[in-house]
Amino acid sequence: MAGKSGRRSENRFIRYLILFTWALFCLMPILWFLSIGLRPRIEIITPQPIYWPSFSLDAWKMIWQDWPMAKYLFNSVAAIFGSVLIDLVLAIPAAYALSRFTFRGRDDIAFYILSTRMMAPAIVAIPIFFLFRNLGLLDTIYALMLVYAAINLSIVTWIIRSYMLDIPKELEDAARTDGAGDLRILWEIIIPAVLPGIITAAVIAMIFAINEFLFTLLIASTPNAYTMSVALANFTGGSDGVIYNAIALVSFIAMVPVFIVVLAIQKHLSRGLTMGAVKG
Amino acid sequence: MARIELIDVQKRWGHSVGVRDINLDIGDQELLVLLGPSGCGKTTTMRMIAGLEELSAGEILMDGQPVTDVDARDRDVAMVFQGYALYPNMTVYENIRFPLRMRNVPKSEHRHRVREAAAMVEMEPYLDRKPAALSGGQRQRAALARAVVRSPQVFLMDEPLSNLDAKLRQSMRIQIKQLQRKLKITTVYVTHDQIEAMTLADRIVVMHEGSCQQVGTPDEIYSDPANTFVASFIGSPPMNLIPGVVDGGVFECQNVRVTGIPDSVTGSVTLGIRPEDCSVAGNNSTQHAQGTVYGVEPTGDLTYLSVQAGDNTLDIKANRDYRSELGEIEAIEFDTQRLYFFDSANGMRIRA
Numbered sequence: 001m002a003g004k005s006g007r008r009s010e011n012r013f014i015r016y017l018i019l020f021t022w023a024l025f026c027l028m029p030i031l032w033f034l035s036i037g038l039r040p041r042i043e044i045i046t047p048q049p050i051y052w053p054s055f056s057l058d059a060w061k062m063i064w065q066d067w068p069m070a071k072y073l074f075n076s077v078a079a080i081f082g083s084v085l086i087d088l089v090l091a092i093p094a095a096y097a098l099s100r101f102t103f104r105g106r107d108d109i110a111f112y113i114l115s116t117r118m119m120a121p122a123i124v125a126i127p128i129f130f131l132f133r134n135l136g137l138l139d140t141i142y143a144l145m146l147v148y149a150a151i152n153l154s155i156v157t158w159i160i161r162s163y164m165l166d167i168p169k170e171l172e173d174a175a176r177t178d179g180a181g182d183l184r185i186l187w188e189i190i191i192p193a194v195l196p197g198i199i200t201a202a203v204i205a206m207i208f209a210i211n212e213f214l215f216t217l218l219i220a221s222t223p224n225a226y227t228m229s230v231a232l233a234n235f236t237g238g239s240d241g242v243i244y245n246a247i248a249l250v251s252f253i254a255m256v257p258v259f260i261v262v263l264a265i266q267k268h269l270s271r272g273l274t275m276g277a278v279k280g
Numbered sequence: 281m282a283r284i285e286l287i288d289v290q291k292r293w294g295h296s297v298g299v300r301d302i303n304l305d306i307g308d309q310e311l312l313v314l315l316g317p318s319g320c321g322k323t324t325t326m327r328m329i330a331g332l333e334e335l336s337a338g339e340i341l342m343d344g345q346p347v348t349d350v351d352a353r354d355r356d357v358a359m360v361f362q363g364y365a366l367y368p369n370m371t372v373y374e375n376i377r378f379p380l381r382m383r384n385v386p387k388s389e390h391r392h393r394v395r396e397a398a399a400m401v402e403m404e405p406y407l408d409r410k411p412a413a414l415s416g417g418q419r420q421r422a423a424l425a426r427a428v429v430r431s432p433q434v435f436l437m438d439e440p441l442s443n444l445d446a447k448l449r450q451s452m453r454i455q456i457k458q459l460q461r462k463l464k465i466t467t468v469y470v471t472h473d474q475i476e477a478m479t480l481a482d483r484i485v486v487m488h489e490g491s492c493q494q495v496g497t498p499d500e501i502y503s504d505p506a507n508t509f510v511a512s513f514i515g516s517p518p519m520n521l522i523p524g525v526v527d528g529g530v531f532e533c534q535n536v537r538v539t540g541i542p543d544s545v546t547g548s549v550t551l552g553i554r555p556e557d558c559s560v561a562g563n564n565s566t567q568h569a570q571g572t573v574y575g576v577e578p579t580g581d582l583t584y585l586s587v588q589a590g591d592n593t594l595d596i597k598a599n600r601d602y603r604s605e606l607g608e609i610e611a612i613e614f615d616t617q618r619l620y621f622f623d624s625a626n627g628m629r630i631r632a
């Protein structure tokens with residue numbers, strides 16, 4: 001008995017050790033960011049290693065006081081959430097149609113949608129610039145929303161479609177005989193059943209959007225539409241040189257919204273909601 | 281409250297045939313049971329009646345009106361699916377309530393009617409659970425409750441009791457029959473269980489490879505089978521079928537000899553005799569077949585005996601106190617009033 005439970009707690013210790021090491025490994029860059037961001041600038045660029053860093057809020061003060069960081073943060077969050085919303089509104093019905101109705105060329109359309117993702121972004125940079133200039137949307141977060149949404153739409157549709165393909169057809173048949181129409185079925189049966197897929201797709205779209213740089217730079221020309229990722233570029237040049245501690249801190253702040261969202265919805269990030277729907 | 285007619289109904293998917301050719305006239309308020317081996321097209325037939333599957337050919341009429349272009353949601357049928365098809369995101373209560381919501385039943389009635397349906401299938405304790413947290417039998421009962429919660433034109437039940445234990449199955453069977461009689465709803469019912477078929481059905485349809493073999497009351501199906509398939513599908517154990525030759529009123533094959541065959545039967549035929557119409561021959565009775573004892577299975581109320589007579593194995597329902605050793609020679613007597621003859625070439629019944 002004793003030996004057995006001893007072995008079990010030993011196992012658990014090893015398990016935690018592995019997980020802890022892994023977590024530390026993943027968190028290392030983040031901790032490093034934070035440590036760089038909260039030190040005086042002079043300490044970061046000294047060639048000798050410093051084992052006991054001193055603490056300073058210089059960079060923190062600088063990014064909020066000298067720069068409209070709150071505005072950038074707002075722009076990022078608004079553009080990202082707006083784009084994900086647009087994606088979901090467009091992708092869910094499209095995915096439903098692609099996964100459920102049989103019509104000519106359905107699989108070709110599905111593949112075409114995915115293939116738009118394979119194009120190098122630079123190819124469409126110039127057309128997009130002119131498009132938004134003509135629309136009068138340059139330097140607005142609406143343009144950013146649309147661009148992010150356009151970039152992500154294909155992958156979001158594809159992911160949601162693949163989840164919908166896994167839903168047993170009998171489920172919809174049952175809803176139809178029970179008297180539900182297509183939209184009811186979509187809203188009350190399909191969407192709840194593919195919620196993990198929708199959330200997964202939304203998170204992926206969000207991460208793409210937050211990292212987006214090229215098109216943002218193209219569209220945003222003033223702080224009016226700058227996002228965190230473009231704002232970072234502000235600290236890399238100019239008369240002050242590269243301001244590492246500000247970069248680290250801004251990067252850290254840019255992570256926070258995604259972090260919060262993922263934390264809030266992580267329980268839906270797993271599959272298996274259709275479990276128990278049908279036999280076996 | 282609907283009469284359903286299936287006229288030359290066919291269903292194919294490319295080369296795969298679901299239903300070859302079905303003609304059925306299901307009367308108003310009738311309870312029709314579809315019986316047949318796995319893959320014979322029972323589910324496909326139901327799905328076509330429900331409007332979930334397009335017909336490859338033929339027509340379905342409800343109360344004389346063609347329903348080919350009527351969408352499933354407008355056909356007013358309630359179906360129990362073979363795979364249950366419970367909505368995974370809803371509790372059992374919400375599952376059962378779903379058809380009421382969709383059909384605009386007044387909200388005030390919902391609670392009462394859901395509880396009533398749940399009570400019928402003994403599912404009240406589980407109303408707050410999600411389907412994933414139910415056992416197979418509980419899921420099946422929830423699916424049944426969802427179908428009977430409202431009064432549709434037609435009930436379609438695809439093996440609704442297959443996953444229940446014997447006791448529950450019997451009580452459900454009685455309740456389904458009661459409900460169907462009380463609400464007077466035309467019902468099509470699929471089962472593999474012969475007892476269920478025999479006890480529930482007004483009429484039984486025996487299907488095989490996508491076509492109807494015979495339609496009739498349970499009595500007709502049992503005592504007047506149309507061909508060897510029906511004969512060998514009904515009864516447990518099913519009818520003994522012995523291929524042989526009739527010449528001059530005498531049926532003969534290895535170890536089997538029966539005299540006094542009607543004149544209408546000649547040539548190469550298959551003789552059919554049910555196990556319950558066979559008995560172990562006494563000293564002064566006719567011996568129609570002889571063979572070696574191959575199996576003896578006392579079950580309490582009777583003893584199942586198998587005898588190897590030449591190439592044929594005969595099943596016999598013997599007296600409950602019958603015992604013998606394997607390998608012994610035994611003689612069998614047939615009830616000659618209850619012999620059936622089938623054409624060897626196509627399996628069709630030869631009627632005297």
Ligand SMILES: Nc1ncnc2c1ncn2[C@@H]1O[C@H](COP(=O)(O)OP(=O)(O)OP(=O)(O)O)[C@@H](O)[C@H]1O
Pocket residue numbers: 293296297298299316317318319320321322323324325362
């Ligand atoms: N979507 C489909 N595509 C191709 N063939 C199909 C399809 N659905 C059913 N079939 C075929 O049609 C035939 C009849 O199927 P069906 O489900 O009606 O059988 P069943 O009588 O209900 O059998 P079981 O008792 O096993 O439920 C089977 O041979 C099956 O393989």
Ligand SMILES: [Mg+2]
Pocket residue numbers: 322323324362438
């Ligand atoms: Mg079936």
